[in-house]
Amino acid sequence: MGNLFGTDGVRGIANAELTGNLAFKLGQAGAYVLTKETHRQPKILVARDTRISGLMLESALVSGICSMGAKAICIGVVPTPAVAFLIRELGLDAGVMISASHNPVEFNGIKFFNNAGYKLRDELEDEIEALIKDNTSLDLPIGAAIGTWELKENVVDLYVDYLCNTLPSDLEGLRVLLDCANGASSKVAPLVLRKLGAEIEVIHNKPNGLNINQKCGSTHMGDLSRQVVGRKMQVGIAFDGDADRCLAVDENGHIVDGDQIMSIVGLDMKNDDKLVNDTIVATVMSNLGFKIMCDENNINLECTQVGDRYVLENMLQNHYNLGGEQSGHVIFLDYNTTGDGLLTAIQLLYVIKKTGKTLSDLASVMKLYPQVLKNAKVTNQKKYFYKKDADIQKLIKQAENEFCGKGRVLIRPSGTEPLVRVMIEGEDQSTINAWADKISQLIEDKLN
Numbered sequence: 001m002g003n004l005f006g007t008d009g010v011r012g013i014a015n016a017e018l019t020g021n022l023a024f025k026l027g028q029a030g031a032y033v034l035t036k037e038t039h040r041q042p043k044i045l046v047a048r049d050t051r052i053s054g055l056m057l058e059s060a061l062v063s064g065i066c067s068m069g070a071k072a073i074c075i076g077v078v079p080t081p082a083v084a085f086l087i088r089e090l091g092l093d094a095g096v097m098i099s100a101s102h103n104p105v106e107f108n109g110i111k112f113f114n115n116a117g118y119k120l121r122d123e124l125e126d127e128i129e130a131l132i133k134d135n136t137s138l139d140l141p142i143g144a145a146i147g148t149w150e151l152k153e154n155v156v157d158l159y160v161d162y163l164c165n166t167l168p169s170d171l172e173g174l175r176v177l178l179d180c181a182n183g184a185s186s187k188v189a190p191l192v193l194r195k196l197g198a199e200i201e202v203i204h205n206k207p208n209g210l211n212i213n214q215k216c217g218s219t220h221m222g223d224l225s226r227q228v229v230g231r232k233m234q235v236g237i238a239f240d241g242d243a244d245r246c247l248a249v250d251e252n253g254h255i256v257d258g259d260q261i262m263s264i265v266g267l268d269m270k271n272d273d274k275l276v277n278d279t280i281v282a283t284v285m286s287n288l289g290f291k292i293m294c295d296e297n298n299i300n301l302e303c304t305q306v307g308d309r310y311v312l313e314n315m316l317q318n319h320y321n322l323g324g325e326q327s328g329h330v331i332f333l334d335y336n337t338t339g340d341g342l343l344t345a346i347q348l349l350y351v352i353k354k355t356g357k358t359l360s361d362l363a364s365v366m367k368l369y370p371q372v373l374k375n376a377k378v379t380n381q382k383k384y385f386y387k388k389d390a391d392i393q394k395l396i397k398q399a400e401n402e403f404c405g406k407g408r409v410l411i412r413p414s415g416t417e418p419l420v421r422v423m424i425e426g427e428d429q430s431t432i433n434a435w436a437d438k439i440s441q442l443i444e445d446k447l448n
Helices: 020-035 054-067 080-090 122-133 156-164 188-195 222-230 258-271 288-296 308-318 341-355 359-363 390-403 429-447
Strands: 009-013 043-048 071-077 094-098 107-113 149-151 175-179 199-203 235-239 246-249 279-283 300-304 322-324 330-332 371-377 408-413 419-425
Touching: 020 043, 020 054, 020 094, 020 107, 020 122, 043 054, 043 080, 054 071, 054 094, 054 107, 054 149, 071 080, 080 094, 080 107, 080 156, 080 341, 107 122, 156 188, 156 341, 175 188, 175 222, 188 199, 188 341, 199 222, 222 235, 222 246, 235 341, 246 258, 246 341, 258 279, 258 288, 258 322, 258 330, 258 341, 258 359, 279 308, 288 300, 300 308, 308 322, 308 330, 330 341, 341 359, 371 429, 390 408, 390 429, 408 429, 419 429
Parallel strands: 043 071, 043 094, 071 149, 175 199, 175 235, 279 300, 279 322
Antiparallel strands: 009 107, 094 107, 235 246, 322 330, 371 419, 408 419
16 A cells, blocks of 8 residues: 555545545544544544545545544535634534545545644644544443534535635626536535625536536636627636645636736735745745746745645745745635635635726736646556656756746646646747657656
């Protein structure tokens, strides 16, 4: 068994890698580690996205939680950030989200949150993993001490109200097209936008268990782009399967990514003296144009390794309140403890209404440098070996030398999938495309 936890919980193909048996063990070990200091019956929130495998994994996970004497509070299909919020709002001991986020339907995942609504630190994930790998025998309660479960679906209304209260005004007058990725935002996102007074239309909000992220949502923006223009909407908003990320489309159908969203809201926060230490935290994957925008507007940019958890760690250590990723994970630490797609969407929409500008005008504060991302398909066991292969390293060096400081090459193993991601940035699109193809092909040839 390899490492269970990646950069965002445990993830794999449902019923093959992420089995019911593993979900049961994760429920047991997670309940033990996260509630062992609790001197009463622990209460653990459990939610899921719309995948067909969600109920199967939920049943197994809840059985594991109850077998440790804890109470599982199941709230059905809700966005991941709602779990983080509701743990705090309801005073619970921990929470679990069953989701594989932006991944295809055959995948699923399990991610834990502590009693403050934060994803787990590495050492806690290591402790959970060790209990499972070592087949540690845990003391199981019997009789009246066995845990129970409760279905509590209406609590998501608390999340809706909270989101609406983060804005100082409504969103009346804005025409917004929502793409819910047939995922966890399908019911909640329209509720929030309508409550705020926006005029909305919604696409991809009819989940059937199989169509989550299927040619829709934040990983497939083509349909949203076309329909924003065709329906003459002011802005389009796309979520991923569990709605912890958000991307936008301007009135011309052009994609506005996480870097651009942070540029827009970050500048607005700075102008209102709400951006702590005039600093935004991002990752090494952020576009070169984002750094230039920050420099030109006297905003400090701190970069971490890829993963919203590392962005959050930096924010917590330094008390910053805005950070995120190009992919659309944006963390507003004044309001929530994790990336929140719906929160990001309404904060962006508020700036549009407040300024009276189009989204394309607002996004023009940042010039996007051409960037290409290619995925080399490599097994999880071999995806780190590219660092030791002399031919791969030689080719990477050749590319960097050709760019002469006006571009960059970033290679990294995916934390959630059997892939090595090749990101290349430079002044000329055709040049970076050629290098990305060449490097990703060599990685596949050498490591498979």
